[in-house]
Structure formats: C-alpha cells, structure tokens
Amino acid sequence: MARLIEELHKLPGIGPKSAQRLAYFLLRSSEEEARALAEAIVAVKEKIIFCSVCQNITESTPCPICQDEERDHTKICVVEEPLDILALERTRGYNGLYHVLHGVLSPMEGIGPDELRIKELLARLQGGSIQEIILATNPNLEGEATAMYLHRLIAPLGIKVTRLARGLPFGSDLEYADEVTLTRALEGRQEV
C-alpha cells in the first residue's frame, strides 16, 4: 500500500493526499478494474511509439494521418505537442499533415533545437513535395521564438512559411486584452 502511494505520488499534480485517496480507491475497487488499469499502463509504454515521419504518438508507424492518401501531402502544420494535433483535428478544417516538435525553444531551460524534433522536420522537406509549412506553435514568447527560428531555417528552402493568425480569442473581451494581442489582431485584420 505504501509502495502504491509512493508510485502514485510521482505523477504530476498528485500530492500525498491525492495519492492516498487514489490508492484507497483502488484498494476498494474490483480486481478486474485494478488489473485493467495496470494493463493499460503497461500497454501504453509497450505499444505507443512515435511516428517515424511526423513524431506524433501512435501505435503504428507511419501514423494514420501520415498514411492517409486522402490528405494533402503538400502541407505540414508544425505543433509543439501531440495534444495540439487533437485540438486542430477537432476543427475538421485542416486536411494536411503535421509535425510534432515535442516542446518549444526555451534557452533558459536549456532546450535548444537539438532537444526538439527539428532535424526530422528538415529531413521531410528534402523531398521537394512540401509546399507550405504552417507554424502552429503557441502564441507566447517561446512559441514565437520557435516560429521565428523555424522560419529562418525553412524560408531559404523556397517553401512557403505561414503562421497561424494571432489575435483575440473567441469569447474574450477587448477591454481586458493585452497590447501584444491587440497589436497582432490589428495587424492581421481581414476585409469583411
């Protein structure tokens, strides 16, 4: 029991009390339920791998998105984490491919280009079939720095580099918006 609590406590966001509560919950649950959880954990580590092309998490490589012939193989949307792909796919508005960096440039934390999957992205651009790179890193300082760095690396290859529009999030209030957001929103204004 103490061992279980100790292991649960290692998970992010799980403090000692939460770990205890979870451990007691599992103690009271059925054998099948506990086993199902244990097996799911083991399966994730055994079966989930990274797509050799886009670095997304998948069970088979290349992943279903990269393999899909119906998608537009001339566009790659570059994101920070696999969950960003989930969010973008929910829009059903994008039909191209993806690339996951697994992080973002953060010089202070020692995260440079070598710690991200940038080499793999550049390798994909060698073939000549890619016509557009959409930079979809988060609209914060590190995301912007990463986008600028990637732009500088990719633009000389003659490939169109675009950045997701930044501006006011839907449902927000102009009066609370900060200057950077408002400036970008003004810069990116579109004819109605």
Add this chain to the structure above:
Amino acid sequence: MTAPRLYNTEAVVLKKNELGEADNILTLYTPRLGKLRAVAKGVRRPKSKLGGHVELLTHSEMLLVQSQNLDIVTQSQTIESFLPLRDDLWRTSSALYVVELVDRFTAEGEENYPLFRLLVDTLHWLCRARHGELILRCFELRLFAYLGYQPQLQQCGGCHSSLKPVTNFFTPSGGGLLCPHCHNREPIVYPLSPNALKVLRFLQRSPYASVDRLRITPELSLELKQLMRGYIRYLLEREVRSAEWLDRLEEEGFDKWTP
C-alpha cells in the same frame, strides 16, 4: 479573521513554469520586493483575463494576494510589453539572456531598486538598439556594479600602480586587473588588450544612448564577450544557458540586430 493581504507591485516576468492544468508559476522581479515567485491561476486557458499581461518579459502592474504557499496574482495590467523584442529572434534571445542573469544573480526577497530600473531600461534599449552586443556588455557591467562585483578597472590589483596601455590581465577571483608584472599572482587570468580596456571603462561610465552609438570591431567584441563570460562563469559557478543559445544563433549565421 483577518482579510488576506492584498498588495500591488510592478513586476517584470523573468520566468514561467507550468503548474497543473492551466496555471503558471511566475518568477517576477519587482522594485521593492526583489525577486518573487507567484502563481497565475487559469492563465493558460484562452479566456483568461490575465493571459498576455503575465507573459515573459512583460512589465506589468500586478495585484497579488498573500497565500500560505506562493502568492497569487489576481490582476495584472501591462505597463510595457516590449513588442519589438518579440518580433526579432536576436532581440528576444538577448532579452532572455538579460533576464536569466537577473534571475541567477538574485535571491528571493532582496530589494534592489536600481537593479529593477536597470532591467527595465535594458529591455527598452534592446528593443531599439543598433549594437546589441555592447548593450549586453554594458548591462553586465552595471549588473555587477549593483550587486557589488564591479570590476576595478583603474589600477593594478597587485601593485596598485595605474594601468599602462599594454596588455593587462583580468582576474575573476580578484575582480579586477593585474599589470604584466603582477599577473602571475593569480592562476586564472584573461589577457585584456588596451582597446578592450578603453571600451570597458567607457561602458562603465556611459549611458546606453552613448553605448549604442559606439562601433567596435568583431574581434574586440568577441574579446569583451569572452572576458565577461569568464567573469560571470566564475561568479555563478555555472554556465548561462541563454549565452550558449546566443552563441548558437551566431554560429548558424542568424542576421543580427536588424533595425
């Protein structure tokens, strides 16, 4: 029961770490409370009103509430967002270097008002500088001055004679210079050309406006950078990661300081 204590402070956001699902832990530098860590709750959600007002490198007026653990930022209003820094990779990276130095050289809760003003002025200058490397060197010298590590550049630290226009030697452990006769006293010394010494003395006494007008050769710039890095490495006993990143950008040939 007493009400939780609310307080206002200006702050520059030095660092940001994620916490839980939607929160960030911020490392702030303030005029009267020195370095301070606080939580910005819910800031990673799109509808957060705090959002852009607690971004890295932003200078804001914040309202915080004291809490048992970290204080909580309840409101934040941008004073200056330093937009030109964010549009240029060199400027962003240089600003991150400045901010990393402030973070590494300060401890929580130690008030240093001149250092706060230096930080804000430096960020302003990095937005418009034409010669950012010199701004960084000048910043480093001022930082040392406000922390008590100001290098002594007038006399030899060994024999106290005034320094001649020949190659002298900078000693990190001595925090100053040694003349050619005395340089063997210290194991680690950095040779300093006469021109480099002139520039250092100029940087020590000149405002940023004058510093930005100075032009020096790439060799001299490199000499000064290596000297300062050596001193910083000695004082901090560790590498400054943002410095390594700046070196890398330079190696990869990123265009510097586009106006």
